Amino acid sequence: MLERILIRSQPVPSDPPKRRGATTLDTEPGRLRLLGAILSAVPWGQVVIGAGIVMLAALVPWGTGQVLGAMDRQVMAIDITGELVGESRVALERAAGQWVGRSFFATDLSDVKDRLEQRPWVESAAVKRVWPDRLAIEIREKKPLAYWSDGRLVSRSGEVFAPPNPEVAGRLPLLSGPDERVMDVIRMARTMSDTLTENGLGFAGLSLEQRGAWTLTLANGIEVVLGRDQVTERFDRFVTVYQERLVSRANEVKRVDARYSNGVAVKWKAEAAPSGKNT
Missing domain, CATH: 3.10.20.310 (membrane protein fhac)
Incomplete structure (x- = not known):
């Protein structure tokens, strides 16, 4: 005979229902921790200093303007x-x-x-x-070096200028030539002046014609025609001839033409006795 055995079992409770928004509640602490980590990593000291520098840079021009405005005066x-x-x-x-x-x-x-x-x-x-x-x-x-064409002056740096009172420059050599060749004339004049000084002669002027011919003027008034070609050689030959043959009669010489290959031609003053064309 079977016995009926009654077993009372406790009811197994069902899983509690999931609450909506549980995920949000679970991740909120993580977000806070992340934000805290970010904030702790920020160099707040440098940020404050940087902000101060920016503000100071913005205020300096304004402050400077205010100070200068207060200090400004009229030029008296x-x-x-x-x-x-x-x-x-x-x-x-x-x-x-x-x-x-x-x-x-x-x-x-x-x-x-x-x-x-x-x-x-x-x-x-x-x-x-x-x-x-x-x-x-x-x-x-400007330091004038010489008088230039048309009463102008030329400076030591080679600038031709036209002041209203060029005469105040005093006694200077007379140079002339095309304005665009002023430096060529200055260089030639300096070279010749140095050589003349070494030989006891004075330099008074130098002229360069448009076609390229050179004419030298000595301090004693003698003109020396040098032409366009072999100017340096002709000048050296003149100096040699002058020292050897003309120095004793320099006051009788008016003009010397050095455009000859084997000598020079001398033009004497009207009152001087001629001594031949070529020397």
Whole structure:
């Protein structure tokens, strides 16, 4: 006979229902940790310093402008210095006077310099501010080397210029030639002048014609025609002949033509007794 055995079993509870949004709740701490790691990795000291530098850089121009604005004054005087021969100090001060009364800081010094350097005698002008209300200008004049064609002057640097008062340059040699060949004339004149000085002769001038012929003038008034070709050789031959045959009668010689291959032709002054064409 079978016995009925009743076994009461406890009901097995079913899985609890999943809550919506569980994933969000699980990852929130991870995000916070990531954010904290990022923030901790930032060099906050450098960030603060960098931000301060940026702010300071932005404030400096503004502050500088405010300071200069408060310190700015009008230009009250202009001082002119420099060794002047051709220029007049009064004229320079009058020319620079247009900047008197202008802003000390806003005055464009390069404009002052450019305006003054347009004057014929001015080689360069150095301009600077002198606190609190002056401009100091140092003028360097062109140094004339010789008189040039049409009453102009040529400087030692080879610049031909036309001041209104070229005569103040004093006694100088007379050079002439095409303007574009001024440096050729200067080089030839320097070479000849040195040689003449070594031989006790003075240099007074040198002319280069458009077609290329050279004529030398000595300090004693003698003209030496050298022509276009073999100019150096002809000049050396003249010096030799002059020292050997003409030096004792130099005051009788008017012109010497050195365009001969074996000597020179001498033109005597009217009152001098001729001694033949060729020497």
